[in-house]
Amino acid sequence: MPYPSTVVRGKILWVYAIPFIIMHIAALLIFVPYFFSWTGVAFFLFGINFYGQLGIPICYHRQLTHKSFRTPKWVERCFVINALCCAQDTPAKWVAWHRIHHNHSDHQEDPHSPFVNFFWSHIGWLLVENRGTHDISAYHRYARDILSDPFYLFLEKHRWVWAMIYLAHALVFFWAGFGIGYAWGGIDAAWQMAWSCTIWGIVARTVYVWHITWAVNSLPHLFGYRNYTTDEGSRNNWLVAVVTGGEGWHNNHHFDQASCTVQHRWWEFDMNYYFIKVMEKLGLATNIIPPKHLRWAGRKVTTVNEGGTPLEELSEPQETSAAEVSETVEAV
Numbered sequence: 001m002p003y004p005s006t007v008v009r010g011k012i013l014w015v016y017a018i019p020f021i022i023m024h025i026a027a028l029l030i031f032v033p034y035f036f037s038w039t040g041v042a043f044f045l046f047g048i049n050f051y052g053q054l055g056i057p058i059c060y061h062r063q064l065t066h067k068s069f070r071t072p073k074w075v076e077r078c079f080v081i082n083a084l085c086c087a088q089d090t091p092a093k094w095v096a097w098h099r100i101h102h103n104h105s106d107h108q109e110d111p112h113s114p115f116v117n118f119f120w121s122h123i124g125w126l127l128v129e130n131r132g133t134h135d136i137s138a139y140h141r142y143a144r145d146i147l148s149d150p151f152y153l154f155l156e157k158h159r160w161v162w163a164m165i166y167l168a169h170a171l172v173f174f175w176a177g178f179g180i181g182y183a184w185g186g187i188d189a190a191w192q193m194a195w196s197c198t199i200w201g202i203v204a205r206t207v208y209v210w211h212i213t214w215a216v217n218s219l220p221h222l223f224g225y226r227n228y229t230t231d232e233g234s235r236n237n238w239l240v241a242v243v244t245g246g247e248g249w250h251n252n253h254h255f256d257q258a259s260c261t262v263q264h265r266w267w268e269f270d271m272n273y274y275f276i277k278v279m280e281k282l283g284l285a286t287n288i289i290p291p292k293h294l295r296w297a298g299r300k301v302t303t304v305n306e307g308g309t310p311l312e313e314l315s316e317p318q319e320t321s322a323a324e325v326s327e328t329v330e331a332v
């Protein structure tokens, strides 16, 4: 498949390429013993979940892109700040790119189809100028609702702000490590722990979350099984599902983009959805959009797996649990 027609071949986006190169080289420091500590590993694991999972799949993807649940505005903005600490750009850009992907999945204007090539879908698409995805008109067209929020519009107009937010949380990790190390073993231990927490908790964690996010674009459009015959190559990939808390059930997601859950079989665990349900219990999440078979109560859903067999559990109409659910969100 050819590159998107809007790609400007040979025009590298250095604003992305340079940080990517620096961060990947710096992440290799985890293999240097001086930078290792179990505290650093703990910061790494904490960061994956607190910044990575809350920020990207739960907020940027399910909440902002697909509107599959709502939270109070202050919660949503806290999640956005978490996402900014993953260095995956502003909410309007992320949402626009992903909606373009859903509109053109595995067709030429898809920003990151692996049918161009694997490298392109994983990281290459971010490194080359694409007027279809890096153009203000695309953000207005695909992320108008996001830009109507003054805070998100502010982030879009002042790109240095999110860079400062990212830098600020890196400094918090650095000085937290310094304090822990100093309390443990004096000034030498303080510097060692500060760098350990920064390399593991910031640099390596950011690179790791980049790759598991990019892996959702690349691997599940090539490898895995299909529950549904959709008009693109999306597949359910258990490995990507495990490392992303459920995002790897990508064929389920492409089939039912509005649904808050991507768990269509009992063993397709969706940790992100379970977390959202806990938030609902705490009164922090509402308007959770149920799966299509619940939204379409009373209507026959003709879903088939690759063998052509109707999925029994999805073909039986059931009582709707959210009458206010708007099918229009599926248009995004």
Ligand SMILES: [Zn+2]
Pocket (backbone or CB within 6 Å): 101, 105, 216, 217, 221, 234, 250, 254
């Ligand atoms: Zn996809």
Ligand SMILES: [Zn+2]
Pocket (backbone or CB within 6 Å): 061, 065, 066, 098, 102, 253, 257
């Ligand atoms: Zn999506």
